[in-house]
Every structure is written in C-alpha cells, then in structure tokens.
Amino acid sequence: MSRNCLSISLGLLLFSLSGLALADSGCNQDEECIPVGQWELGLALGWGKKTNPLADYEDIPLYLLPSVAYYGDNWFFDNGNLGYTLAEDEHFSVNLTTSYSLDRAYFYRWDPSNIFIANGNNQAAAIATQESLRDQGPQPAIGALEARHFTLLGGAEAFFYTPMGTFRLALGHDLFDVHRGTEAQIKWAYKLALQRWRFDLALLLEWKSREIVDYYYGIRPGESRYWNQEYRAEAAWNRGAEFSGRYVLNEHWELLLATRYTKIAAEIVASPLLNKDYSSSYFIGAAYRF
Amino acid sequence: MVTRGIQYIHFGILCWLLAMALHGEALAADKPRLARLKLTPEQCITQTKAQSCDMQITLQWQLVHEELICIISDYGARQHWCNDSPEVDRLTLQIETHKDIHFVMISQATHKTLAKAQLTVSSVAAPQVRRRYRNPWSVF
Numbered sequence: 001m002s003r004n005c006l007s008i009s010l011g012l013l014l015f016s017l018s019g020l021a022l023a024d025s026g027c028n029q030d031e032e033c034i035p036v037g038q039w040e041l042g043l044a045l046g047w048g049k050k051t052n053p054l055a056d057y058e059d060i061p062l063y064l065l066p067s068v069a070y071y072g073d074n075w076f077f078d079n080g081n082l083g084y085t086l087a088e089d090e091h092f093s094v095n096l097t098t099s100y101s102l103d104r105a106y107f108y109r110w111d112p113s114n115i116f117i118a119n120g121n122n123q124a125a126a127i128a129t130q131e132s133l134r135d136q137g138p139q140p141a142i143g144a145l146e147a148r149h150f151t152l153l154g155g156a157e158a159f160f161y162t163p164m165g166t167f168r169l170a171l172g173h174d175l176f177d178v179h180r181g182t183e184a185q186i187k188w189a190y191k192l193a194l195q196r197w198r199f200d201l202a203l204l205l206e207w208k209s210r211e212i213v214d215y216y217y218g219i220r221p222g223e224s225r226y227w228n229q230e231y232r233a234e235a236a237w238n239r240g241a242e243f244s245g246r247y248v249l250n251e252h253w254e255l256l257l258a259t260r261y262t263k264i265a266a267e268i269v270a271s272p273l274l275n276k277d278y279s280s281s282y283f284i285g286a287a288y289r290f
Numbered sequence: 291m292v293t294r295g296i297q298y299i300h301f302g303i304l305c306w307l308l309a310m311a312l313h314g315e316a317l318a319a320d321k322p323r324l325a326r327l328k329l330t331p332e333q334c335i336t337q338t339k340a341q342s343c344d345m346q347i348t349l350q351w352q353l354v355h356e357e358l359i360c361i362i363s364d365y366g367a368r369q370h371w372c373n374d375s376p377e378v379d380r381l382t383l384q385i386e387t388h389k390d391i392h393f394v395m396i397s398q399a400t401h402k403t404l405a406k407a408q409l410t411v412s413s414v415a416a417p418q419v420r421r422r423y424r425n426p427w428s429v430f
Contacts (some may be wrong), residue, residue: 026419027421032421032422033420033422034418034420034422035417036418037418043424043426067427071422076423078422078424079424079426081424088420088421097424187393242425244428256427258427260428283427287427
C-alpha cells in the first residue's frame with residue numbers, strides 16, 4: 001500500500017512539472033543534438049569485448065553496435081529506452097523513462113544489452129564456486145541455473161546542465177513484477193569537442209535494491225540448498241566509469257573508441273556466481289550514421 | 291475554275307475541322323472526362339512549426355454527370371459535407387490546422403470516389419532539434 005502511495009505521489013509530482021513549457025531545447029554545439037521527428041539510425045562496426053564477471057560464463061565479444069533513436073516533441077525512443085519529457089530547459093530536463101538492468105545480460109546472450117553480440121554463453125551452466133575470490137577449501141557446486149527473466153524498469157530521470165558537466169539522477173522500479181526491485185543512478189558526464197574530436201567522460205554510481213541483487217545473483221533452493229542459505233543478498237552500490245572518443249570524418253562516418261569499467265559492489269561479489277569483482281567493456285571501430 | 295473549286299472545298303473542310311475542334315474543347319470544358327476537385331489555395335506556409343494555418347479555403351468541382359456529391363476530409367471540425375443540389379459546385383471553409391488536410395469527393399448515389407485534393411502545411415523554419423539524452427555509442 002505504501003509503495004503504491006509513493007508511486008502515485010511521485011507520478012503526481014512529475015506530472016505537475018509537465019506544466020513547464022518545453023521552451024528551450026538547450027541544445028548547443030557541445031551536446032549531442034537530434035532532429036525532432038526523424039529516426040536516427042547508425043551502425044558501428046569494429047571489435048571489442050565485455051568481460052563477464054560470472055564464473056564459467058564467457059566474455060562477450062562486440063562486433064556491431066547499433067544506434068536507433070527517435071525524438072518527438074515530448075516522446076523519445078533511444079536505444080531501447082522509451083521516455084517522455086516533462087520539462088526541458090537550458091539548465092535541466094525531467095523525463096519519465098524506461099530502462100533495463102544490465103545484470104541479466106551476463107546470463108543471456110540475447111538480452112537487449114547484448115544485441116548483436118556473438119558467442120556469448122547463454123547456457124545455464126553448472127557454476128563452480130569462486131576459487132579466485134575465496135581462499136577457502138572446496139565448496140559445494142551449484143546446479144543448473146534457473147531462469148533470470150527480462151524486465152523493464154520504469155521511473156524518472158533528471159538532468160542538470162552546468163559548466164562543470166551534466167549530472168543525472170535516475171530512479172527506476174520493476175514494471176513487470178519480475179523481481180520487484182528498484183535501481184537508482186547518480187552520474188556525472190563531461191563532454192568536450194575539439195575540432196573534429198568528441199570526447200565523453202562519465203563517472204557513475206548505481207544503486208541496486210536487495211530484490212534485484214537477490215533475483216540475479218542470489219542462489220535459489222533448486223540450484224543449491226547450501227548456497228541458498230549461505231549467501232544473503234543485500235542492496236549494493238556499483239561504481240563505474242565510461243569514456244568514449246570519436247573522430248568525425250564527415251557527415252556520416254566517424255571513428256570510435258568506447259570503454260566502460262564497472263567495479264561491482266562487495267555485496268554482489270559475495271555471490272558464489274561471480275568470480276570477478278568488475279566488468280569492463282571496450283569497442284574500437286568505425287561508425288556510420290544513416 | 292476547277293482548281294479554285296477544290297481550294298474552296300479544302301478551305302471549307304479546314305473551317306469545319308476547326309469549328310469541330312473548338313466545339314469539342316468547349317464541351318470538354320463544360321463536361322470533363324473525369325471529375326475534378328480544385329482546392330484554393332493548396333499550400334499553407336507558416337513561419338514556425340508550432341504556428342497553425344488559420345485561413346479560408348475554397349473547394350470547387352466539376353463533374354462528368356450531373357449528380358449530388360459529398361466531401362469527406364480528415365479535418366476534425368468539418369469531416370463531412372454534402373450538397374443538396376447539383377447546382378452547388380463549390381464549398382468555402384474556414385480552417386485552423388497544423389497538419390495537412392485531405393479532401394475526398396464521393397458520389398452520393400454510388401459512394402464511389404470521384405476526385406481528391408490536399409491542403410499541404412509546411413514551415414519555413416529550420417528543422418527543430420533537441421538534446422539527445424543517451425550516448426549513441428554507449429558500450430552497455
């Protein structure tokens with residue numbers, strides 16, 4: 001009941017902001033701008049890899065990165081995220097938005113986060129316990145993993161544009177009652193344009209509720225009764241950094257280097273499913289915008 | 291004498307052909323082979339995308355056969371109009387719109403489409419842009 005009240009209150013607060021006119025797009029040369037009412041499609045071809053922190057799961061190679069976006073006057077779709085802009089100003093934006101958790105992508109190749117990625121191991125493999133992180137004797141093995149279902153998170157995000165960069169606050173809750181969890185993000189991003197170069201740097205903190213951590217990284221009784229009792233999921237803060245550098249060749253082509261590093265929270269690393277306390281991604285290639 | 295007679299005959303044939311051609315053209319103007327629906331004006335140009343077209347437009351039609359017609363449009367305020375006399379051959383409307391309006395003229399008797407016309411709304415303003423909230427090449 002209290003959860004519903006909170007959702008309704010949040011909704012009313014956000015819709016009250018919608019009275020603010022979208023007076024100024026605030027889009028300038030230092031920012032990524034997109035024409036209103038037109039699809040923007042792009043495809044990057046190259047080589048990269050996303051490391052998988054799950055034990056016995058293979059790293060995920062990256063060959064193609066798609067980019068699909070459509071921005072209307074208020075609605076927008078951007079690489080799988082659907083949103084509605086409630087307020088847009090020179091100094092801030094407020095959106096209702098959907099997003100999806102990156103955690104499931106470690107388990108399934110065809111998770112939306114892994115689109116166009118080949119050779120990912122999507123088998124429910126028997127997981128050995130994490131020898132590298134635990135300097136202990138042999139531990140009970142974990143059986144075949146049960147399904148970790150896909151879900152969308154729905155919530156709100158706010159951007160604050162300052163001379164020191166852009167700050168993003170986001171909050172999302174499970175929309176389909178899969179894990180009933182909540183995620184939050186605090187992100188600082190800085191953009192720099194030097195002649196034909198475009199640099200993007202970001203530092204972020206991601207909070208995951210206990211429900212999310214338990215759903216993806218917890219051990220179910222059918223997988224291992226021992227670990228089901230041994231590992232207790234808790235809410236966790238991941239830390240991350242992103243960097244992308246682009247060299248614009250012409251209107252359509254650009255060279256691209258993109259990297260991301262995530263330091264996984266100790267509460268998640270404590271799960272016997274993991275044998276790494278980080279995940280890193282990189283991609284280098286050429287991108288074409290249609 | 292014979293030659294002059296032949297010249298008169300040729301001249302007569304030419305006059306007859308010319309008269310027939312002019313008569314046929316006049317008939318075609320009165321009774322077109324296909325029904326026509328003419329919209330005036332056909333274009334509305336605004337300064338900004340947000341600005342609406344607030345104007346008077348006239349629909350005028352010509353029919354192959356004398357008959358009663360209806361005009362159907364996707365303009366919310368006036369989606370359907372029918373004449374009650376074949377002598378009525380035009381319709382004037384006051385419209386306010388942000389988007390194109392399509393008009394279709396149909397026969398009241400057969401309900402077949404006779405002709406179409408379109409009001410096109412366009413803006414001289416540069417394409418509007420807005421912030422993109424996601425990095426297009428994010429490595430997930």
